[in-house]
Amino acid sequence: MRLSEAFQAKPLLIVYICAGDPSPAATPDLVKRLARAGADIIELGLPHSDPVADGPTIQAAAQRAIAAGMNTDVYFLVASEADVDIPKVFMGYYNMIFARGLDKFAADCARSGISGMIVPDLPPEEAGPLHEACLRHGVDLVFLAAPNTPPARLEMIQKETSGFLYLVARAGVTGARSDILQDTRDLIARVPDGVPKAVGFGISTPEQAAEVIRAGADAVIVGSACVDLIARGEIERLEQLVREMKAAIKAAKKSKAPIVC
């Protein structure tokens, strides 16, 4: 399924997991369970040795996955096996794509049912060649915007992104935080309604997810909170969290309708 199709049924819950954590064999089943629990898109991370945009939780997951034998070949096998009827999105660092060859990487994504790519260390200025490869293979290339992205740059990123726009909720790296900042609300408000927008970085509870949807986001991305539960082997609690988050954002969407008095 293309990402644009998925965004017809807003609000969406996007769940990030690190492929290969705790083992490559466990990943396809985990993806299926997350889909059953209500995830609308799975963001499947390819672990990198130097994940500069990630906090300690996802760094540790990447190290576990690499130690368990995850590499790019295994990643695409696992992604193919994780056969679900919701879109899967690749999330990973540019050097992993560059090392495989941009065209081959995009082709492998398409072949293994991956609809889009999120590359946190690839700004649009450097993305020309990968963008062309993605176009050739019908894969979306999702760009990120941050609270400190100035207006003209935000407009450029909006034009360049495909699938959706990933809004980084706050300064810093990935990882659970306890509050939603005014920065996040402001950023959501700065993006016009026509652009599908997903908010990630620091969202770990159903309450935060609901707040982000009420602030006007179309989707919420939850990562570290899920990765943390996987690290502790608490898969049922993970499914529970996904169910609660999904319920919370649905309720938030309804309550967002303007109140006429």
Place this chain on the structure above:
Amino acid sequence: MSYQICDADKTKFGRYGGRFVPEILMQPILEVTEAYERLSKSKEFRANLEGLLKNFAGRPTPLYHAKNLSKELGRKIYLKREDLVHGGAHKLNNTLGQALVAKQMGKTRLIAETGAGQHGVATAIVGANLGFETQVYMGEVDIERQKMNVYRMELLGAEVIPVRSGSRTLKDAINEAFRDWAASFEHTYYLFGTAAGPHPYPSMVRDFQSVIGLEAHKQIMEEEGRLPDCIAACVGGGSNAMGIFAPFLKDNVRLIAVEAGGRGLGRTDKTADNGASLGCGTDGVLHGALTKILQDPFGQILESYSLAAGLDYPGVGPELAFLKETGRVLPKMADDKTALQGFRQLSRLEGIIPALESAHAVGYALQEPEALGELAIINISGRGDKDLATVMEYETL
């Protein structure tokens, strides 16, 4: 600060360089770019920097005719004495420049990464002198092998933050510094220590370090009435090498970049036995730039190795990658043993204890004297006091 060799958009050297960074860091990096471009044209800024280089750092450093080493090698060898810069290495040339940029930008806190500790010390010095809060990220492995520099940084009022992720060396210290900056950019300036990283760092660090080569160019003409046949400098990220090479790029002078050969050319799934990214690496993206890196076939970064912490880095500056590709700079290697030979020989022959990093360039010269031509300059990027414990330990093994 007089030389430039960039593309039209100025962010790249040929296909190398660029800005491969998370979006949250784009704006801080663009602000540094803008500030540097503005200030590098400002007479007041340059006068301020030149004053500090002269009166605080102790520049110009001598270009010393090493008579005994010359005799040993059967050719005329000059040493560019960056070991005499305040702090004990060339690093202060860059930290003074960038700290003045940070001051102009209104930042109050400096962060830095350090491998051997020399860049950390140089950052701590400017932090103390120019009134910044300073925090330095340093890998646990490096903290262990460079205890003296850790103490020096603390004495200078900086906080050293141990890095426990990955290989716990320079590469991981850089990752942590970027993560810090992604959350702290409003009041914090990332003072990058080598001519690598995202644009504008490779160009800015080269420019601030090119004072080495500008002085050497003038000094060798005064002494010899001609340019040298060869210049040799050690390369980790490449700041001392680019600093001395840059003003000679258009001249007919052979430029030799001596990388860490470490234990040899061996590799495992996760590690390389050397730090020779220029000579043995392949194209890839690390720390914000497309350059030559040590990586596995899937693009995972290998842990490098060198006895010299300052050369223990799996990447290299993008401009050096470009200059290697065009054939202008020749990458060579000196392994641990060769470096130790250089360390001892220069101490005995000249009464100069070089940093283990610089000792790689000396060791290479001892091994391949004919590559130096008749008249050569070796860049002694730092002094070796910090390395005594490492060398003593190595000798007992």
